[in-house]
Amino acid sequence: MNLSGHPSLRLTGPPCVGAMRPWLLVLAFVVCLSSTNAQETADKVLVDKQMLQTLMQRVDELEARVKQLESGPAVDAGNRSAGGATGVAPAPQLHSTEPAVRIPSSVLNSSATATSFVPAKEGTQPKTAEGTFAEATRNVPTSQEQEPSQSENMMAERMDLSKTLLRIRGFGDVNFGGNTQHGTTTSFALGQLDLFTTSDISEKFKFLSEIVFEGATSNIYGQPKQEGVNSLGVDLERYVLQYSHNDYFNISAGRMHTAIGYYNTAYHHSTWLQTTTGRPLLFQFEDEGGILPIHIVGVSVSGDVPSGSLGLHYIAEVGNGRESRTPFISEPVQNIVDENNHKAFNLAMFIRPEAVRGLQTGFSVYRDVLEPINSPRVGQTILAAHAVLVRSNYEWLNEAMLIRESLFGENKVYNTPGFYTQVSKQYGSWRPYLRYQYINVAKTNPIFPDIGLQHGPSVGIRYDASEFVAVKFQYDYTVQRQTPSINTLTLQVGFTF
Numbered sequence: 001m002n003l004s005g006h007p008s009l010r011l012t013g014p015p016c017v018g019a020m021r022p023w024l025l026v027l028a029f030v031v032c033l034s035s036t037n038a039q040e041t042a043d044k045v046l047v048d049k050q051m052l053q054t055l056m057q058r059v060d061e062l063e064a065r066v067k068q069l070e071s072g073p074a075v076d077a078g079n080r081s082a083g084g085a086t087g088v089a090p091a092p093q094l095h096s097t098e099p100a101v102r103i104p105s106s107v108l109n110s111s112a113t114a115t116s117f118v119p120a121k122e123g124t125q126p127k128t129a130e131g132t133f134a135e136a137t138r139n140v141p142t143s144q145e146q147e148p149s150q151s152e153n154m155m156a157e158r159m160d161l162s163k164t165l166l167r168i169r170g171f172g173d174v175n176f177g178g179n180t181q182h183g184t185t186t187s188f189a190l191g192q193l194d195l196f197t198t199s200d201i202s203e204k205f206k207f208l209s210e211i212v213f214e215g216a217t218s219n220i221y222g223q224p225k226q227e228g229v230n231s232l233g234v235d236l237e238r239y240v241l242q243y244s245h246n247d248y249f250n251i252s253a254g255r256m257h258t259a260i261g262y263y264n265t266a267y268h269h270s271t272w273l274q275t276t277t278g279r280p281l282l283f284q285f286e287d288e289g290g291i292l293p294i295h296i297v298g299v300s301v302s303g304d305v306p307s308g309s310l311g312l313h314y315i316a317e318v319g320n321g322r323e324s325r326t327p328f329i330s331e332p333v334q335n336i337v338d339e340n341n342h343k344a345f346n347l348a349m350f351i352r353p354e355a356v357r358g359l360q361t362g363f364s365v366y367r368d369v370l371e372p373i374n375s376p377r378v379g380q381t382i383l384a385a386h387a388v389l390v391r392s393n394y395e396w397l398n399e400a401m402l403i404r405e406s407l408f409g410e411n412k413v414y415n416t417p418g419f420y421t422q423v424s425k426q427y428g429s430w431r432p433y434l435r436y437q438y439i440n441v442a443k444t445n446p447i448f449p450d451i452g453l454q455h456g457p458s459v460g461i462r463y464d465a466s467e468f469v470a471v472k473f474q475y476d477y478t479v480q481r482q483t484p485s486i487n488t489l490t491l492q493v494g495f496t497f
Contacts, residue, residue: 069165165200170497171270175277177490179476190215190232191492194269204245210238212269235287237269237295248303255335258296259315259348260364261399262386272494275395275462277474280420281437281454282401286322286332291403291416291441291448292382293322293366295333296344311352313362318345321368324378325447340377344368350386358391370405370447377408378446393426405447414445424462431462453481469495 171194178186193213200206215232240254257264263283267274284290298319305312320334321344350362366382384401400419406412417440424433438455441448460474476488 167198169196170194171196171272171495172497173271173492173494175490175492177488177492179486179488180484181486182484191271191494192269194237196268196270201241204243206242206244208238208240208242209236210269211235212237246303248306250302252300252302253298255295255297255333256300256317258293258346258366259300259302259317260292260346260366260382261384261401262350262360262362262388262397263399264292264294270494270496271472271492272468272470272496275424275431275433276422276435276458276460277472277490277492280399280422280435281439282399282418282420289451291418291439291451293344293368295322296320296346297333297335298343307351309354311354313350313352315348315364316346318343320344321370321380324370324372340369340371342369356389359387359389361385361387372446375407375446376410379406379408380404380447381406395422395424397422405445407446414442416441416445416448429464431464432460433462434459453479455479456485468497469493 171192173191175189175191176187177189178184191214195211195213197209197211198207212235213232214235215230236255238254238256240252240256242250242252244250257268259265261283263280267279271277279285282290283292283294285294286292296317296319298317300315300317302315303313305314320338321342323330323332323334323339325332344367346364346366348362348364350360352360363383363385366380366384368380370378370380372378381404382401383404384399386397386399388398389396398419398421401417403416403418405414405416418438420435420437422433422435424431435458436456437458439451440453440455441451443449443452445451456477456479458474458476460472463471465471470493472490472492472494474488474490474492476486476490478486478488480486
């Protein structure tokens, strides 16, 4: 029986229902397709998050490297140290006394530049915090790259010269002047060109050197050089490796400035760092006729002594002493071979009390044995004391010493006294200064018979033409024994770069 034709059993629903069936199929297909796309989108978002985390980790590593580079110590040269410095504006001092001259902040902060203290790797530019995100993520490793082996990491670490934070700063000066001494002429003269270099080899080890190019009329004890009075010479003035264990123990080895008194370790081979045009007579360099062992080749130990607000420091040194000035053309600093088996030693102590800002007082004791040719051995003892007050716009330096030489096997003792006092005051860019100095060496002294008596005032003014250039004008009046007094005028331009 066929009931399909019966009217009561025929599908009588709304006509639109049948028409919607194709659209339902289309809707189901779209839902399935959307579900698939959503799954792919989720996977893509997950991949993007992973890549973003990788990129952010790389950025953090680069930022850490930038902070490490920027946290490198500046110069003191010094330094100030160059020697100061460097004075130069100085980098970390390898002696515990600090340069007295103020160092512009721009000098101290220039250690991150390739032209001042921290050159980048050869052929590359240093990374900076201003680098773009694209630069920071350029070297993100892909999944195909393999992790370097441990030996490769160690080799890369050793070859990464940027981690030694090499710093180079230069100092120089040009002079014009003359004096009333017979046989001299008024001349322009090149001063010292000082390349002051420091490097943080590691967290504990540091290196410092000063290479000086100089043009002078003399080289050994004030005597004309054999190659001519207008020749140029190169001297390795300082060459020091230091290990810093902590604030209480630091050990240095190499060629350094002996810690006799204050001036010798506060001011090094840069006239720009100094207020005056030159060093006091007491602290003239050996090859310019100075009577002190300015340099020592050996080992030095220095550090703080627990003393609270007193600020007590110590320096102990042992090494080759100065040459005995015989023959008179010998190199005064015994860089390689000592003339005898006896080693010079020096002990210095000084305080920097917190109660008086800029005050330093101390003493040093130096002992050596010299062996002049055709003369008995000479025991040399140098006693020095100093009291200085150094602030940003004021300085007052005072040092005195006694050089005592005794001949072995003879009852003869020669005492050489000496002192200087120096005061200056800053008025804007101008700094007038006054110094008085005195040395009295006996004519029969077995080591310095040529020095004699020298004393007199020096007066001058320093003008800071810029943060890196100083112009000085100085007048010296020197009284000598049994010879006419000498009047000297000097105009000097000192600079750092």
